[in-house]
Amino acid sequence: MADRSGKRAVLGIETSCDETAAAVLDLHGTILAETVISQFADHAPFGGVVPEIAARVHLRYLPSQVAHVMAQAGIGMQDLAGVAATTGPGLIGGLIVGCQFAKGLALAADIPFLSINHLEAHALTARLPSLTGGTADFPYLLLLLSGGHSQCITVRGVGRHERLGGTVDDAVGEAFDKVAKLLGLGWPGGPALERLAQSGDPNAYPLPRPMLRRPGCDFSFSGLKTAVAHLVAAGLTDQARADLAASFQHAVTDVLADRATHAMRMIRERHPQADLLVIAGGVAANTAIRSALSQAAERQGFRLLAPPGRLCSDNAVMVAWAGIERLRLGLTDGMDVAPRPRWPLSDLAGPSLAMPARDAATRAAPHSGDDPAPHSGDDPAPHGGDNPAPRSGDDPAPRSGDDPAPHSGDDAQRVGAG
Ligand code: ADP
Numbered sequence: 001m002a003d004r005s006g007k008r009a010v011l012g013i014e015t016s017c018d019e020t021a022a023a024v025l026d027l028h029g030t031i032l033a034e035t036v037i038s039q040f041a042d043h044a045p046f047g048g049v050v051p052e053i054a055a056r057v058h059l060r061y062l063p064s065q066v067a068h069v070m071a072q073a074g075i076g077m078q079d080l081a082g083v084a085a086t087t088g089p090g091l092i093g094g095l096i097v098g099c100q101f102a103k104g105l106a107l108a109a110d111i112p113f114l115s116i117n118h119l120e121a122h123a124l125t126a127r128l129p130s131l132t133g134g135t136a137d138f139p140y141l142l143l144l145l146s147g148g149h150s151q152c153i154t155v156r157g158v159g160r161h162e163r164l165g166g167t168v169d170d171a172v173g174e175a176f177d178k179v180a181k182l183l184g185l186g187w188p189g190g191p192a193l194e195r196l197a198q199s200g201d202p203n204a205y206p207l208p209r210p211m212l213r214r215p216g217c218d219f220s221f222s223g224l225k226t227a228v229a230h231l232v233a234a235g236l237t238d239q240a241r242a243d244l245a246a247s248f249q250h251a252v253t254d255v256l257a258d259r260a261t262h263a264m265r266m267i268r269e270r271h272p273q274a275d276l277l278v279i280a281g282g283v284a285a286n287t288a289i290r291s292a293l294s295q296a297a298e299r300q301g302f303r304l305l306a307p308p309g310r311l312c313s314d315n316a317v318m319v320a321w322a323g324i325e326r327l328r329l330g331l332t333d334g335m336d337v338a339p340r341p342r343w344p345l346s347d348l349a350g351p352s353l354a355m356p357a358r359d360a361a362t363r364a365a366p367h368s369g370d371d372p373a374p375h376s377g378d379d380p381a382p383h384g385g386d387n388p389a390p391r392s393g394d395d396p397a398p399r400s401g402d403d404p405a406p407h408s409g410d411d412a413q414r415v416g417a418g
């Protein structure tokens with residue numbers, strides 16, 4: 001499909017945390033080319049993402065990644081209808097790299113620049129035609145489970161989201177990473193912990209299930225992590241390590257299924273027609289969690305949509321797609337947009353949030369310009385930028401590992417985007 005001027009694709013760029021990604025989608029949302037470079041090796045020696053290193057790696061790889069996807073898609077700049085880049089929330093250094101690069105391309109080609117909220121990009125992935133054939137109608141429930149975010153969100157429309165609940169301390173991926181580190185599994189630990197759990201007994205250790213059956217759909221994982229730390233400190237055999245990994249995963253799975261069930265009931269109360277639960281974020285790759293959420297969804301009469309792993313974790317396909325959704329509504333952005341390390345989804349909703357749901361689902365709100373004071377709570381609050389205590393020099397600020405700092409809100413101590 002081409003628009004009236006013959007433009008036929010959108011370029012997406014993602015640099016908010018530790019993935020350097022670019023993708024080209026045609027205006028229907030068909031993926032023409034995509035690439036992701038994960039920076040695991042660059043950060044692993046530090047046990048977590050180091051913001052300064054992340055920004056430099058983005059700078060090193062982004063130009064060639066963009067050239068690569070353009071060539072693979074077989075298009076030139078003159079074919080692009082817009083350039084979309086994640087401009088928040090995330091690590092300020094990486095956001096600046098991606099945002100400025102995208103603006104430069106948009107200026108040079110005289111095409112629209114699209115400023116994308118990373119959380120909204122995750123939220124809208126479900127509407128990629130290749131995933132659902134266009135059946136993900138608003139409103140639906142998003143359960144975002146990443147290293148940086150654990151949130152239940154009602155997705156009511158482009159730019160129209162409502163946070164139902166989220167973590168009060170660690171994000172779920174962060175809890176996996178910290179427990180994996182306690183078990184000596186390196187970083188990032190989620191996939192390694194899942195592998196170890198396969199040879200363990202999930203009922204071996206009766207670990208706490210924080211927030212289980214509490215009203216609402218908030219999560220908490222720090223107490224569970226502490227319980228594991230005490231058991232590790234007492235000394236473990238190899239089999240006990242596997243049992244503990246399996247028991248931890250089982251506890252997290254129970255909590256997520258319970259919280260998701262509450263969230264489904266909450267969205268149903270407000271939107272009786274809602275019947276879709278979407279999961280996103282790196283932790284959504286976990287088989288036990290997927291399966292428990294699938295059963296929970298079925299019990300509530302919901303469909304579960306779990307995009308393939310590469311579209312669950314950080315990627316640029318979702319950024320390009322969010323750009324297409326916004327472009328269709330005429331929601332382009334000016335060159336004055338600044339990257340926002342903190343950018344809660346609620347800020348996208350604008351003053352019309354109080355509108356009746358029927359109207360709200362079809363209305364979009366622009367999101368450039370004014371930047372209200374940073375929030376806490378549903379605010380992913382990564383390092384840097386407008387952070388009053390910027391990290392520098394000798395403080396590599398890893399987001400997991402042996403960092404004793406307590407976490408608050410939706411990961412106030414942790415970097416990156418989900
Ligand atoms: P972010 O960039 O915010 O950390 P991602 O969406 O890139 O988020 O996801 C990375 C997170 O997902 C890490 O915390 C990682 O440990 C976790 N993760 C990845 N795969 C799994 C898995 N199979 N089981 C549990 N956690 C996982």
Ligand code: MG
Pocket residue numbers: 017018019147313314417
């Ligand atoms: Mg990541």
